[in-house]
Amino acid sequence: xxxxxxxxxxxxRLLEDEIVAGHIAPGTVLRQxxxxxxxxxxxxxxxxxxxxxxxxxxxxxxPNRGVRVRSISAGELxxxxxxxxxxxxxxxxxxxxxxxxxxLAALDAAERRFSExxxxxxxxxxxxxxxxxxxxxxxxxxxxxxxxxIYNAADLPLVERLAKGARxxxxxxxxxxxxxxxxxxxxxxxxxxxxxxxxxxxxxxxxARVIAKEHVLSSGRLIETVLESLGGQER
Amino acid sequence: xxxxxxxxxxxxRLLEDEIVAGHIAPGTVLRQxxxxxxxxxxxxxxxxxxxxxxxxxxxxxxPNRGVRVRSISAGELxxxxxxxxxxxxxxxxxxxxxxxxxxLAALDAAERRFSExxxxxxxxxxxxxxxxxxxxxxxxxxxxxxxxxIYNAADLPLVERLAKGARxxxxxxxxxxxxxxxxxxxxxxxxxxxxxxxxxxxxxxxxARVIAKEHVLSSGRLIETVLESLGGQER
DNA sequence: GAAGTCCTTTCTGGATCCAAGAATGCGTAT
DNA sequence: ATACGCATTCTTGGATCCAGAAAGGACTTC
Numbered sequence: 001x002x003x004x005x006x007x008x009x010x011x012x013r014l015l016e017d018e019i020v021a022g023h024i025a026p027g028t029v030l031r032q033x034x035x036x037x038x039x040x041x042x043x044x045x046x047x048x049x050x051x052x053x054x055x056x057x058x059x060x061x062x063p064n065r066g067v068r069v070r071s072i073s074a075g076e077l078x079x080x081x082x083x084x085x086x087x088x089x090x091x092x093x094x095x096x097x098x099x100x101x102x103x104l105a106a107l108d109a110a111e112r113r114f115s116e117x118x119x120x121x122x123x124x125x126x127x128x129x130x131x132x133x134x135x136x137x138x139x140x141x142x143x144x145x146x147x148x149x150i151y152n153a154a155d156l157p158l159v160e161r162l163a164k165g166a167r168x169x170x171x172x173x174x175x176x177x178x179x180x181x182x183x184x185x186x187x188x189x190x191x192x193x194x195x196x197x198x199x200x201x202x203x204x205x206x207x208a209r210v211i212a213k214e215h216v217l218s219s220g221r222l223i224e225t226v227l228e229s230l231g232g233q234e235r
Numbered sequence: 236x237x238x239x240x241x242x243x244x245x246x247x248r249l250l251e252d253e254i255v256a257g258h259i260a261p262g263t264v265l266r267q268x269x270x271x272x273x274x275x276x277x278x279x280x281x282x283x284x285x286x287x288x289x290x291x292x293x294x295x296x297x298p299n300r301g302v303r304v305r306s307i308s309a310g311e312l313x314x315x316x317x318x319x320x321x322x323x324x325x326x327x328x329x330x331x332x333x334x335x336x337x338x339l340a341a342l343d344a345a346e347r348r349f350s351e352x353x354x355x356x357x358x359x360x361x362x363x364x365x366x367x368x369x370x371x372x373x374x375x376x377x378x379x380x381x382x383x384x385i386y387n388a389a390d391l392p393l394v395e396r397l398a399k400g401a402r403x404x405x406x407x408x409x410x411x412x413x414x415x416x417x418x419x420x421x422x423x424x425x426x427x428x429x430x431x432x433x434x435x436x437x438x439x440x441x442x443a444r445v446i447a448k449e450h451v452l453s454s455g456r457l458i459e460t461v462l463e464s465l466g467g468q469e470r
Numbered sequence: 471g472a473a474g475t476c477c478t479t480t481c482t483g484g485a486t487c488c489a490a491g492a493a494t495g496c497g498t499a500t
Numbered sequence: 501a502t503a504c505g506c507a508t509t510c511t512t513g514g515a516t517c518c519a520g521a522a523a524g525g526a527c528t529t530c
Contacts, residue, residue, distance in 0.1 A: 006298050006483065008286065032512070042485045044279070047513085048286045051243065055290035063241050064491050064512055079393045082329075086321040094317075158314045162397055241513065267482070277515045282483085299482055299521050 007041055008048035014039075015049060019058055019069055020171050026071030030059065056165070072169055074227060080169040081220030087163040088147065089213035092196065095154035096205035103153045104201060110146040111193050117142050118190045122183060139186075146193055150200075150212075170223070185222050189215070242276055243283035249274075250284060254293055254304055255406050261306030265294065291400065307404055309462060315404040316455030322398040323382065324448035327431065330389035331440035338388045339436055345381040346428050352377050353425045357418060374421075381428055385435075385447075405458070420457050424450070 015035075018024050030050065036043045050067050053059045059067045072080075099107070117139040124135055144167070151160045192215040199208035250270075253259050265285065271278045285302050288294045294302045307315075334342070352374040359370055379402070386395045427450040434443035 004298065006296070008483085009296075033510095043512090044484055044486090048283055048483095051283045051286040052290040055287040061241070061244075063239065065493095066512075076393065079391050082325060082391070083322070083393055083397065086325050087318070090317060090321050156314050156317070158311065158318055158401075162318065166393075243513080268480095278482090279514055279516090283513095300523095301482075 006045070007039075008045040008052070011035070011039055011041070011045060012049035012052045015053060016056070016058060019053075020168050022171070024069055026069050028069045029066045030069065031066065058168075074224070077170050077227070078220065078224060080166040081216060081223075084163055084166040085213045085216035085220070087159050087166070088150075088216050089209045091151055091154040091156055091159050091163070092200070092212035093205045093209040094156060095150045096200050096203060096208050098155065099153050099200055103149060107146070107149045107197050107200065110142065110149050111197050114139075114142040114146055114193055115190055118186050122186055125183060143189065150196075182222075182226070185219060188218060188222075192218070241280070242274075243280040243287070246270070246274055246276070246280060247284035247287045250288060251291070251293060254288075255403050257406070259304055261304050263304045264301045265304065266301065293403075309459070312405050312462070313455065313459060315401040316451060316458075319398055319401040320448045320451035320455070322394050322401070323385075323451050324444045326386055326389040326391055326394050326398070327435070327447035328440045328444040329391060330385045331435050331438060331443050333390065334388050334435055338384060342381070342384045342432050342435065345377070345384050346432050349374075349377040349381055349428055350425055353421050357421055360418060378424065385431075417457075417461070420454060423453060423457075427453070 015024075015030075024030075032043045032046050032050070035046045039046070050059060050061070054061050054067065058070060060070050061067050095103075117135070121135055121139050151163070154160075192211065195211050196208055196215060199211055250259075250265075259265075267278045267281050267285070270281045274281070285294060285296070289296050289302065293305060295305050296302050330338075352370070356370055356374050386398070389395075427446065430446050431443055431450060434446055
């Protein structure tokens with residue numbers, strides 16, 4: 001059986017997903033043996049996987065003591081948004097003159113889908129107190145799908161990789177517990193997506209760039225205020 | 236003996252330095268056993284080190300075939316400069332209002348040192364055909380030292396980490412073999428550093444930002460043309 | 471002479487084993 | 501009761517061992 005991927009890589013991907021999805025809380029100590037029996041392998045590939053996660057900054061090794069899921073501070077979160085704003089701006093600028101009609105159509109579809117989910121989400125949050133999180137997850141995925149169309153057209157793999165790394169940073173944060181506070185964000189994001197698409201469609205890369213940057217920054221600002229209102233319990 | 240660092244980490248650092256410094260050519264296959272006897276350890280920590288380098292994108296694993304030092308394509312090099320330009324712009328903008336008198340003094344000193352080395356380097360390249368590379372290395376370090384003052388003041392560890400990763404990308408490229416062609420770059424960099432420092436000192440963050448960005452981009456453009464003139468032997 | 475098959479060698483990926491560092495808990499002395 | 505010291509236990513970092521994949525021949529066949 002010629003394995004196209006190695007166990008260490010599989011485990012790394014799985015763990016990364018789980019941590020990013022928040023299924024493993026920041027601060028948790030990952031026991032090697034525990035993981036090895038969970039994945040039914042020896043500790044060797046587990047440790048190689050952990051090394052990779054460490055290089056990505058997702059976990060941190062404390063020599064002879066174990067690996068710990070890193071928790072991001074408010075400062076790091078803030079910085080991640082700054083970085084993402086710059087990279088998103090760059091990608092949008094580069095993508096604009098490269099957009100094919102197919103890309104534009106895809107962008108339009110992504111925007112529409114995002115709009116629909118936004119409406120549904122606001123509806124839900126107005127009605128129910130304890131909102132279902134699946135809709136929220138879908139909404140967020142639709143958000144990323146919109147941006148992915150742009151990344152795809154920009155054809156800048158490094159930028160895409162780094163920006164997605166920055167995304168990761170705050171996906172695992174517990175900000176999302178305060179979904180209810182986000183009504184403001186929902187509608188704003190929707191409007192900004194429309195503006196970005198229009199600027200791209202009009203071929204004005206500089207305008208698109210500026211709006212894209214502001215789009216990310218304003219999300220960051222809002223999330224920051226939500227975080228503050230949640231109180232400063234940082235780990 | 237309570238080891239503060241683990242062997243895997245030490246090896247990773249060493250290998251990274253050697254690859255970035257160009258002592259190990261891109262495309263080289265790294266044999267695990269060879270490395271293990273060179274560092275006088277078993278293959279286990281070697282492999283963990285290699286996993287880390289793989290996560291950083293410095294080497295790539297080819298399952299069951301070995302790890303290979305990644306060679307960067309012209310496109311990747313170009314993209315790395317785009318990214319660095321954005322990040323450097325951001326760092327400069329953020330740093331400007333945060334610069335203490337001490338920082339400004341350090342920036343001034345770094346600029347002066349860079350200027351001196353620039354003069355020395357142009358002198359040398361005018362005289363000797365086969366120029367000594369140590370002076371060139373010093374010059375490059377002085378260049379980075381200047382930018383590091385800014386990163387330090389900006390206090391954005393993520394940005395710094397990513398930007399330095401992008402630096403790495405082209406340090407290992409063989410562009411530097413064509414040092415002779417760089418006279419243009421030498422003087423331009425010097426002028427741009429002065430302009431950046433002046434903008435920062437004047438407190439105009441936006442101006443500093445724009446100049447810093449242009450500074451990186453123009454270096455990128457020049458290096459690109461040098462690369463082309465070297466011929467397109469990409470691996 | 472070129473291509474295909476089998477066998478040997480080499481090397482990787484993973485499992486297992488071992489030594490040493492860190493935590494834990496108990497007993498004792500103050 | 502509290503703090504110190506010592507032994508036990510747990511877990512990590514690293515070494516060694518093993519099975520399977522890929523590369524490299526030699527030998528055969530057309």
